[in-house]
Amino acid sequence: MNDELISKKELLDLTGISYGQLYRWKRKSLIPEEWFIRKSSFTGQETFFPKDKILSRIDKILNMKDGLSLDELADVFSPSLKEISLTAEQLLERNIVTSIALDVYLKASRHEGSFMFEKILSVFVLERLLQSGDISMEEGRLLVQTLTEHYPAFAGRDCELLLIRKMGVAAFILMSKNSEIYFDRGVKVVVRLSMAQVTEELKLKIGEGGE
Structure with a gap:
C-alpha cells in the first residue's frame, strides 16, 4: 500500500x-x-x-x-548508526527495551557483548510486539531467529515484517516494501510492520536517550 x-x-x-x-x-x-x-x-x-x-x-x-x-x-x-554501540545495561537504563524482551533476545540469539544498531533494532521490534500482545515468548524467539538470519540481506533497503498465523501456527516473513503477497483464506495477517518506520522510531529514542 x-x-x-x-x-x-x-x-x-x-x-x-x-x-x-x-x-x-x-x-x-x-x-x-x-x-x-x-x-x-x-x-x-x-x-x-x-x-x-x-x-x-x-x-x-x-x-x-x-x-x-x-x-x-x-x-x-539521523545519528551515525555505524557508531552506535550500547550495552545491555544501557538499553535498559535508556528505556529502549525491558528486561523481558532483552532476556528473550539473549536466549534466542546467544548474543554476548555490546549491541550494534542492527541488534538493537531486533530487540526493539521484539519489545514492541511483546508489549502489544501480538506475539508469545516462543514466537519472540522465532522472530529473533528470523531477523538475525534474514534482515542483513536487505542491506539498508526498506522492508516489511509480517506475522501470519494459520490454525494457531505462526510464521514470520521479511519482504521488500510494497511487494504483493497473497494468502489462502485460512491465513490471518497479525502484524505488518515497516522496518524503516521502526528504525526511525528507534533512532529518535536513542537520540533522546543520549541527551
Whole structure:
C-alpha cells in the first residue's frame, strides 16, 4: 500500500511553517531528501510528501526545536548508526527495551557483548510486539531467529515484517516494501510492520536517550 501524499502548499497551510523553514530543515537533514517527491500536475511540476511521515516529523521538530539547535536535532533524527554501540545495561537504563524482551533476545540469539544498531533494532521490534500482545515468548524467539538470519540481506533497503498465523501456527516473513503477497483464506495477517518506520522510531529514542 502506497503512502498517501500531501502537496507542498497543503503542507505549509496545514502546519503553518514557511517555505524557508521547510527547505532549511531539508538542508540540515531534518527531513530526508527522498521525502521530496516531484510529480506532474495540471500546473506543471509540483512537490509532494508522504503525508503521515512528514506531518509526524514536523510535529517532532516543532516540539523539540526550542530546546535543541538544528544541528543537534539533525543528530537526533539521523545519528551515525555505524557508531552506535550500547550495552545491555544501557538499553535498559535508556528505556529502549525491558528486561523481558532483552532476556528473550539473549536466549534466542546467544548474543554476548555490546549491541550494534542492527541488534538493537531486533530487540526493539521484539519489545514492541511483546508489549502489544501480538506475539508469545516462543514466537519472540522465532522472530529473533528470523531477523538475525534474514534482515542483513536487505542491506539498508526498506522492508516489511509480517506475522501470519494459520490454525494457531505462526510464521514470520521479511519482504521488500510494497511487494504483493497473497494468502489462502485460512491465513490471518497479525502484524505488518515497516522496518524503516521502526528504525526511525528507534533512532529518535536513542537520540533522546543520549541527551
